[in-house]
Amino acid sequence: xxxxxxxxxxxxxxxxxxxxxxxxxxxxxxxxxxxxxxxxxxxxxxxxxxxxxxxxxxxxxxxxxxxxxxxxxxxxxxxxxxxxxxxxxxxxxxxxxxxxxxxxxxxxxxxxxxxxxxxxxxxxxxxxxxxxxxxxxxxxxxxxxxxxxxxxxxxxxxxxxxxxxxxxxxxxxxxxxxxxxxxxxxxxxxxxxxxxxxxxxxxxxxxxxxxxxxxxxxxxxxxxxxxxxxxxxxxxxxxxxxxxxxxxxxxxxxxxxxxxxxxxxxxxxxxxxxxxxxxxxxxxxxxxxxxxxxxxxxxxxxxxxxxxxxxxxxxxxxxxxxxxxxxxxxxxxxxxxxxxxxxxxxxxxx
Amino acid sequence: xxxxxxxxxxxxxxxxxxxxxxxxxxxxxxxxxxxxxxxxxxxxxxxxxxxxxxxxxxxxxxxxxxxxxxxxxxxxxxxxxxxxxxxxxxxxxxxxxxxxxxxxxxxxxxxxxxxxxxxxxxxxxxxxxxxxxxxxxxxxxxxxxxxxxxxxxxxxxxxxxxxxxxxxxxxxxxxxxxxxxxxxxxxxxxxxxxxxxxxxxxxxxxxxxxxxxxxxxxxxxxxxxxxxxxxxxxxxxxxxxxxxxxxxxxxxxxxxxxxxxxxxxxxxxxxxxxxxxxxxxxxxxxxxxxxxxxxxxxxxxxxxxxxxxxxxxxxxxxxxxxxxxxxxxxxxxxxxxxxxxxxxxxxxxx
Numbered sequence: 001x002x003x004x005x006x007x008x009x010x011x012x013x014x015x016x017x018x019x020x021x022x023x024x025x026x027x028x029x030x031x032x033x034x035x036x037x038x039x040x041x042x043x044x045x046x047x048x049x050x051x052x053x054x055x056x057x058x059x060x061x062x063x064x065x066x067x068x069x070x071x072x073x074x075x076x077x078x079x080x081x082x083x084x085x086x087x088x089x090x091x092x093x094x095x096x097x098x099x100x101x102x103x104x105x106x107x108x109x110x111x112x113x114x115x116x117x118x119x120x121x122x123x124x125x126x127x128x129x130x131x132x133x134x135x136x137x138x139x140x141x142x143x144x145x146x147x148x149x150x151x152x153x154x155x156x157x158x159x160x161x162x163x164x165x166x167x168x169x170x171x172x173x174x175x176x177x178x179x180x181x182x183x184x185x186x187x188x189x190x191x192x193x194x195x196x197x198x199x200x201x202x203x204x205x206x207x208x209x210x211x212x213x214x215x216x217x218x219x220x221x222x223x224x225x226x227x228x229x230x231x232x233x234x235x236x237x238x239x240x241x242x243x244x245x246x247x248x249x250x251x252x253x254x255x256x257x258x259x260x261x262x263x264x265x266x267x268x269x270x271x272x273x274x275x276x277x278x279x280x281x282x283x284x285x286x287x288x289x290x291x292x293x294x295x296x297x298x299x300x301x302x303x304x305x306x307x308x309x310x311x312x313x314x315x316x317x318x319x320x321x322x323x324x325x326x327x328x329x330x331x332x333x334x335x336x337x338x339x340x341x342x343x344x345x346x347x348x349x350x
Numbered sequence: 351x352x353x354x355x356x357x358x359x360x361x362x363x364x365x366x367x368x369x370x371x372x373x374x375x376x377x378x379x380x381x382x383x384x385x386x387x388x389x390x391x392x393x394x395x396x397x398x399x400x401x402x403x404x405x406x407x408x409x410x411x412x413x414x415x416x417x418x419x420x421x422x423x424x425x426x427x428x429x430x431x432x433x434x435x436x437x438x439x440x441x442x443x444x445x446x447x448x449x450x451x452x453x454x455x456x457x458x459x460x461x462x463x464x465x466x467x468x469x470x471x472x473x474x475x476x477x478x479x480x481x482x483x484x485x486x487x488x489x490x491x492x493x494x495x496x497x498x499x500x501x502x503x504x505x506x507x508x509x510x511x512x513x514x515x516x517x518x519x520x521x522x523x524x525x526x527x528x529x530x531x532x533x534x535x536x537x538x539x540x541x542x543x544x545x546x547x548x549x550x551x552x553x554x555x556x557x558x559x560x561x562x563x564x565x566x567x568x569x570x571x572x573x574x575x576x577x578x579x580x581x582x583x584x585x586x587x588x589x590x591x592x593x594x595x596x597x598x599x600x601x602x603x604x605x606x607x608x609x610x611x612x613x614x615x616x617x618x619x620x621x622x623x624x625x626x627x628x629x630x631x632x633x634x635x636x637x638x639x640x641x642x643x644x645x646x647x648x649x650x651x652x653x654x655x656x657x658x659x660x661x662x663x664x665x666x667x668x669x670x671x672x673x674x675x676x677x678x679x680x681x682x683x684x685x686x687x688x689x690x691x692x693x694x695x696x697x698x699x700x
Contacts, residue, residue, distance in 0.1 A: 026659075027656065027657075027658065027659035027660075028655070028656050192665075194573070195547070195649065195657070195658075196573070197545070197547060197571040197572065197573055198571055200657045203649070203650075203657045203658045204657055204658070204659075207658055207659050207662040208659045210662075211659050211661060211662055216663070217662055217663065218662070218663040218664065218665050219649060219650075219658050219662055219663070219664050219665075220649075220664070220665050220666075221547040221548055221572070221604070221605070221649060221666075222547065222571070222572050222573040223544075223546070223547055223572040223573075223604055223605025223608055224604055224605070224608075224665065224667060224670075225608065226605075226607050226608035226611055226670070227604060227607060227608070227667060227670040228665070230607070230670075254571070254573055254574055254577060255571070255573025255574070255576075257576050257577060257580070258573055258574075258575065258576035258577070258608070258612060261576055261611075261612060261615055262608060262611060262612070265611055265615065299545065299553070299569060299570075299571060300553075300569070302653045304653065304654065304655060305378070305653055305654050306377065306378050307377075307545070307550045307553045307554055307653070308377065308545075308553045308554070308557055308569050309376075309377035309554075309557050309558045309561050310377075311561060312557040312560075312561055312567055312568070312569055313566070313567065313568040313569070314568065314569050314570070315542075315568050315569075315570050315574065315578070316570075316571075317574060317577060320574075320576070320577040320580075
């Protein structure tokens with residue numbers, strides 16, 4: 001297997017830098033950027049230079065360190081005030097990704113649990129925690145692969161939407177980790193990647209990751225998935241998720257709901273792969289998940305050229321919610337939830 | 351209502367020119383081109399400068415005249431040989447559009463029915479026939495609008511896919527003619543236009559036509575249609591068709607099958623509007639309709655910028671087939687076919 005560049009990594013010790021692949025440049029250009037200010041991390045999350053719920057969580061962890069380091073703190077109270085400012089600020093970068101809030105809360109809890117540490121020692125402890133989030137994420141990806149691989153056919157086509165690969169995590173990905181693990185276990189799979197308008201993460205990123213691993217991959221337009229299923233070219237669909245409610249309803253990139261519904265209509269099993277940190281158990285169902293609406297220019301000026309006349313309205317929801325009844329199984333790092341229900345979700349996460 | 355530029359028109363008499371809006375330039379630029387060679391007409395059809403089944407039929411009619419005029423024919427036999435060459439050549443420009451073959455056959459039948467006319471008189475007669483195809487198409491559009499308007503809600507959202515508007519015909523369109531007629535009759539409609547990857551006819555053309563007529567229109571990505579329906583933002587879906595089999599199965603722009611299936615799952619009625627020339631009765635069902643596959647670069651470089659990595663496969667079917675059971679009614683210039691079945695289609699077309 002080819003060596004795959006790391007999506008995110010911490011460079012140096014303290015002070016250090018958050019290095020990441022600028023995913024907005026793929027596939028035409030491979031560019032790594034180093035973030036040395038919290039504003040640059042916020043911008044990178046906001047602009048999708050780093051994207052995918054788990055990777056955003058890891059970026060938020062390291063981003064907090066970037067925002068804290070270099071300050072001259074008279075005492076813990078000043079340090080804690082800055083920690084609050086930095087985490088509040090980073091929390092505004094993407095309103096839908098629960099991993100973002102989860103990672104920020106985790107750092108705040110660590111700080112709250114160590115009120116006696118001096119600012120410099122506290123910062124070192126928080127960097128350890130950010131690194132732990134990173135390492136755990138990589139292990140979670142591997143575990144999802146182990147648990148989910150046997151769900152996929154021994155041979156055949158697998159459709160995925162958006163990018164739930166290594167580029168969406170610190171490790172091998174969520175949905176793609178399952179595919180990669182199945183291929184490693186000898187399954188003969190052909191990946192079909194929805195291009196995933198408006199930002200084309202499937203065409204740009206999923207196809208790039210499969211190509212890096214020499215896994216056969218075919219890109220289609222989102223509107224072709226139904227025909228692909230009717231022609232029996234795919235035997236399974238697997239996607240990631242950005243936020244999952246207690247009953248298993250899963251928010252993911254817009255278009256996932258459409259794919260799940262079409263899969264059901266064609267008798268193709270639809271799977272979700274997501275770490276347990278993606279679950280937001282206080283939300284009883286997907287109806288409570290807020291849907292971020294993004295800028296119209298993503299649709300009207302996709303990649304620099306105007307494709308919609310001036311003065312025309314555009315609707316650009318970033319996510320939709322796939323109801324649990326359309327999901328045959330949810331693959332987590334702890335195991336596979338199937339059938340998907342409030343009870344089975346609670347049992348796996350307890 | 352604003353005066354709308356003609357999609358296609360014959361300029362002058364004999365020799366004359368086929369003038370058309372170059373739809374590949376919309377919406378950024380409004381450009382009309384004059385075709386004076388049959389090769390330029392072939393290229394215009396092939397490159398989708400003119401598109402939409404009825405408009406292709408009209409273009410094929412005038413294109414035949416362009417290909418015949420200017421020749422020095424010693425006798426009818428020489429003229430007829432050239433007519434065969436020209437129509438055979440034009441027939442290769444788009445393999446799926448039945449109106450193309452229908453229009454070419456119509457001219458050939460007229461020629462066969464008048465073996466005694468001299469070449470110059472025969473050419474004049476064929477121009478009359480091409481003009482008749484044009485005029486009939488405009489009247490057919492108006493008739494579809496009259497028959498179909500009452501199917502649409504008095505107030506609400508209507509989703510359409512691709513462009514089945516005036517730009518797809520010589521007149522007011524097929525699906526859009528129904529919408530325009532409903533608005534003219536006082537319905538308070540908001541049009542939602544699927545952008546329609548890969549070539550974005552919905553974003554570029556349907557939105558442009560609605561805007562020209564001051565009808566509220568919102569562009570969405572194809573992957574958002576399911577969410578739009580779930581949110582109850584559309585009360586009907588209406589599209590055109592490129593070819594309809596005897597049982598009512600309808601081939602149309604890829605993605606139409608997906609929209610029809612999603613509409614059924616959400617309890618939203620799905621309608622097709624198409625003139626009777628779109629029906630290909632020797633085809634018993636949609637399984638017999640060949641699906642044109644188009645160039646991969648429409649997907650890989652669709653926005654003028656590379657969006658798919660080198661070396662990755664692409665699947666680019668131009669059409670899909672919506673089975674009749676998903677279609678609540680087919681609006682033709684003769685009336686409305688509903689429910690849709692081999693019997694009801696035969697009854698309307700007999």
